[in-house]
Amino acid sequence: MLLNAANTGGFFYLVPFVVLFPVIGLLINMFVGGRLGEKAIGAIACLGSGLAFGVAVLLGLALVGKPDGLVVPYLDWITIGTLQLQWAFRVDTLSVTMMLVVGGVGTLIHIYAVGYMHDDVRHNGDPGRFRRFFVYFNLFIAAMMILVSASNYMMLFIGWEGVGLCSYLLIGFWYEKGKDGIGNALAGKKAFIANRIGDLGFLIAAFLMFKYFQPLAPNGVFSFDFDSVASLAKQVPPSGILAITLFLLLGVTGKSAQLPLYVWLPDAMAGPTPVSALIHAATMVTAGVYLVARSHAIYSLVPMAQNTVAIVGGVTALFAGTIALAQFDIKKVLAYSTISQLGFMVAAVGMGAFTAGMFHLVMHAFFKALLFLSAGSVIQGIERGEHHVEQDPNLRKRMKHEMHFDAQDMRNMGGLRTKMKVTFWVYLVGALALSGIIPLAGFWSKDEILTEASALNPAVYWLLLLAAFLTALYMGRQILMVFFGESRSEPVAHATESPAIMTVPLVILAGLSVVGGFINFPSVNTFTHWLANTFSAVAEGTAGGEAAPAGFNFVIATVSTILAVGGLLLAWYLYMNRVHEMRRLPQNQRADDPLRPILGPVFTLLENKYWVDEFYGYIVVKPYEWLSGFLADKVDWNFWHDFFHDTILVGGFNGATRLLSGPIDLGFIDGISNFLADGFKELAGQMRKIQSGFVRNYALSILIGVICIIGYLIIRLG
Amino acid sequence: MVSVNYYLALSVILFIIGALGVLIRRNAIIIFMSIELMLNAANLAFVAFARYWQAMSGQIFVFFIMTVAAAEVAIGLALIVTIFHTKSSIDVDQISTLKG
Numbered sequence: 001m002l003l004n005a006a007n008t009g010g011f012f013y014l015v016p017f018v019v020l021f022p023v024i025g026l027l028i029n030m031f032v033g034g035r036l037g038e039k040a041i042g043a044i045a046c047l048g049s050g051l052a053f054g055v056a057v058l059l060g061l062a063l064v065g066k067p068d069g070l071v072v073p074y075l076d077w078i079t080i081g082t083l084q085l086q087w088a089f090r091v092d093t094l095s096v097t098m099m100l101v102v103g104g105v106g107t108l109i110h111i112y113a114v115g116y117m118h119d120d121v122r123h124n125g126d127p128g129r130f131r132r133f134f135v136y137f138n139l140f141i142a143a144m145m146i147l148v149s150a151s152n153y154m155m156l157f158i159g160w161e162g163v164g165l166c167s168y169l170l171i172g173f174w175y176e177k178g179k180d181g182i183g184n185a186l187a188g189k190k191a192f193i194a195n196r197i198g199d200l201g202f203l204i205a206a207f208l209m210f211k212y213f214q215p216l217a218p219n220g221v222f223s224f225d226f227d228s229v230a231s232l233a234k235q236v237p238p239s240g241i242l243a244i245t246l247f248l249l250l251g252v253t254g255k256s257a258q259l260p261l262y263v264w265l266p267d268a269m270a271g272p273t274p275v276s277a278l279i280h281a282a283t284m285v286t287a288g289v290y291l292v293a294r295s296h297a298i299y300s301l302v303p304m305a306q307n308t309v310a311i312v313g314g315v316t317a318l319f320a321g322t323i324a325l326a327q328f329d330i331k332k333v334l335a336y337s338t339i340s341q342l343g344f345m346v347a348a349v350g351m352g353a354f355t356a357g358m359f360h361l362v363m364h365a366f367f368k369a370l371l372f373l374s375a376g377s378v379i380q381g382i383e384r385g386e387h388h389v390e391q392d393p394n395l396r397k398r399m400k401h402e403m404h405f406d407a408q409d410m411r412n413m414g415g416l417r418t419k420m421k422v423t424f425w426v427y428l429v430g431a432l433a434l435s436g437i438i439p440l441a442g443f444w445s446k447d448e449i450l451t452e453a454s455a456l457n458p459a460v461y462w463l464l465l466l467a468a469f470l471t472a473l474y475m476g477r478q479i480l481m482v483f484f485g486e487s488r489s490e491p492v493a494h495a496t497e498s499p500a501i502m503t504v505p506l507v508i509l510a511g512l513s514v515v516g517g518f519i520n521f522p523s524v525n526t527f528t529h530w531l532a533n534t535f536s537a538v539a540e541g542t543a544g545g546e547a548a549p550a551g552f553n554f555v556i557a558t559v560s561t562i563l564a565v566g567g568l569l570l571a572w573y574l575y576m577n578r579v580h581e582m583r584r585l586p587q588n589q590r591a592d593d594p595l596r597p598i599l600g601p602v603f604t605l606l607e608n609k610y611w612v613d614e615f616y617g618y619i620v621v622k623p624y625e626w627l628s629g630f631l632a633d634k635v636d637w638n639f640w641h642d643f644f645h646d647t648i649l650v651g652g653f654n655g656a657t658r659l660l661s662g663p664i665d666l667g668f669i670d671g672i673s674n675f676l677a678d679g680f681k682e683l684a685g686q687m688r689k690i691q692s693g694f695v696r697n698y699a700l701s702i703l704i705g706v707i708c709i710i711g712y713l714i715i716r717l718g
Numbered sequence: 719m720v721s722v723n724y725y726l727a728l729s730v731i732l733f734i735i736g737a738l739g740v741l742i743r744r745n746a747i748i749i750f751m752s753i754e755l756m757l758n759a760a761n762l763a764f765v766a767f768a769r770y771w772q773a774m775s776g777q778i779f780v781f782f783i784m785t786v787a788a789a790e791v792a793i794g795l796a797l798i799v800t801i802f803h804t805k806s807s808i809d810v811d812q813i814s815t816l817k818g
């Protein structure tokens with residue numbers, strides 16, 4: 001190595017640049033991108049992400065020399081009384097692992113997106129949005145880097161909200177498209193609201209944390225810092241820790257799409273495919289897993305919270321796996337697969353197997369990003385085929401019955417193996433890695449989770465084992481439906497391979513999916529030792545950190561391999577042999593999926609996702625809409641507007657005005673002046689009679705007056 | 719020597735005659751004469767008291783009143799002449815334009 005390990009400590013101070021580089025990229029694209037071409041915009045965005053990755057690599061090298069890491073203060077953020085928040089970057093093996101994943105996978109997806117979005121903006125008819133896409137993408141990388149490099153919960157929360165915002169913006173990227181011209185916007189809204197419910201949990205956890213930790217903090221100044229939380233956690237009553245961890249779990253279920261808040265993730269597939277790969281598979285949705293791993297010091301204190309997390313993860317893994325089995329949208333299958341795999345990770349970190357969870361997180365980022373990007377390549381290949389068919393009058397005639405062609409419906413696909421060779425091979429690698437076929441990445445990480453689970457939580461072990469079998473089955477089904485057999489529609493028959501800018505990142509990711517698992521090869525355990533620097537540094541003398549790492553268990557590895565291979569073989573039997581048999585049936589009796597006749601109503605149940613959306617709609621959305629309608633129509637309009645405003649305020653005002661103007665002003669005030677006027681008029685009328693105009697009368701009155709005065713004087717003085 | 723009471727009684731009679739003349743008669747000239755009668759009733763009373771008290775101030779006041787009466791006659795007659803010019807009458811009841 002050229003760099004001397006001892007000299008690399010200075011690299012720690014580069015850490016703000018993991019955030020700043022993407023921010024610089026997005027600012028350039030935002031302000032001058034309008035004058036640049038697509039190539040320049042793409043290059044700047046890729047550079048922003050790529051340089052952040054480069055910084056992460058340097059940080060990783062620095063950590064090799066000094067594995068304890070460092071907290072790099074950047075600036076004071078908020079100081080209010082006993083609350084003192086810093087904007088500080090935490091560099092340790094856990095955060096740098098996440099930075100490497102976000103930066104590395106993110107950069108590959110950026111490169112892919114340059115090619116993908118070039119076609120996508122043209123297919124959707126608005127090339128101007130190319131720039132906007134990359135601004136959002138860089139913003140996402142920046143927010144995600146803030147999330148993973150944060151040194152305290154509040155800074156993490158900023159990143160947490162930032163990635164949620166980017167997710168919302170990118171799900172609704174084609175906001176005017178989708179069902180009824182509003183479907184994509186609704187999907188974005190759903191994701192945002194589901195995440196908001198989770199964020200509420202996070203916030204309540206933060207409030208509780210302040211309540212319980214602040215009085216214990218040295219000098220009474222609490223900073224939400226991970227280290228101070230870890231060191232103080234033991235003095236906090238267990239009930240407080242339990243409440244904090246369970247509310248954090250609510251945040252985790254929102255962001256990482258676990259039961260019961262997972263419903264947004266399948267709809268989030270409305271975003272362009274690179275978004276699904278980057279945000280909704282590889283990075284953002286793993287934030288919840290990262291949060292639990294980051295909070296390992298407090299989770300380790302309360303076994304009940306750990307069990308809850310593990311059960312949520314295990315049940316989600318199985319639940320989503322069954323739904324994935326009966327979906328026809330190529331991206332929806334992958335979405336439910338993502339939920340299922342996130343369930344694996346959440347179960348792992350819940351059980352205390354933080355390393356296993358993080359290991360699966362990294363491996364999953366490789367192969368799920370690969371699968372999504374390959375699916376994007378498939379979709380665009382078919383869209384190119386559709387375009388080709390539309391240009392050809394002969395072929396167009398045959399398209400007539402397929403007026404609403406869905407380029408994502410696997411029932412229309414088939415036989416793409418020969419038309420998109422590169423995509424096929426990388427997809428196969430990704431699918432096998434996900435299924436857990438030795439020696440691909442998914443095998444090692446999933447095996448580690450299963451091994452840990454068998455020792456720590458047998459119930460979760462069985463859930464995950466079943467989910468692993470389903471994973472192999474639905475991935476086999478997808479591969480066979482998409483790439484094997486015969487093309488089931490004209491556009492698919494004319495699909496073509498994607499350009500190199502898209503396939504090269506795919507090949508790199510495929511390579512990572514093949515060899516990635518070796519970073520934590522059993523008995524060598526590089527990755528475990530790497531992360532142990534973070535997990536045990538806190539564990540020493542404070543909370544108990546990582547559970548004892550379970551060794552490689554040959555029996556469990558064999559069982560999971562048998563199940564994976566069994567799943568794939570079952571898929572082969574169903575989707576190759578049975579499909580051939582079904583061909584013999586007449587068209588109208590032919591089921592669209594061989595599982596449908598076998599499972600019967602269960603398949604319908606799965607196809608409709610257990611009607612969870614409808615159930616939520618009935619339980620939550622309908623009453624909520626009813627309540628909103630009630631509040632709007634009855635309370636706001638009828639009560640506040642009609643009754644309170646119109647009747648009470650306006651009516652009262654009119655009444656008061658009428659009272660003031662009528663009886664008070666006209667009657668009383670005017671009455672006084674009128675009375676005075678009338679009185680004087682009356683008096684004057686009486687007095688004028690005296691003015692007879694006869695001098696004699698005046699003389700007489702003077703005489704009488706004089707007599708009176710004199711008489712008075714005589715009586716008084718005399 | 720005649721008692722002052724007789725002078726005063728005569729003065730009062732003269733004053734009442736004058737006052738009644740002013741109040742009752744309509745001819746401006748008669749009214750004018752009645753006013754003179756009242757002034758002279760006052761003069762008589764002044765002179766009677768001056769002699770009774772052996773004081774000169776009463777006598778002097780009489781001179782003042784005679785002077786004022788002369789001035790009054792001059793102005794009053796001028797007014798009557800002017801009224802007569804406009805109304806062709808010296809009946810005071812005709813002069814009632816200030817009636818309310």
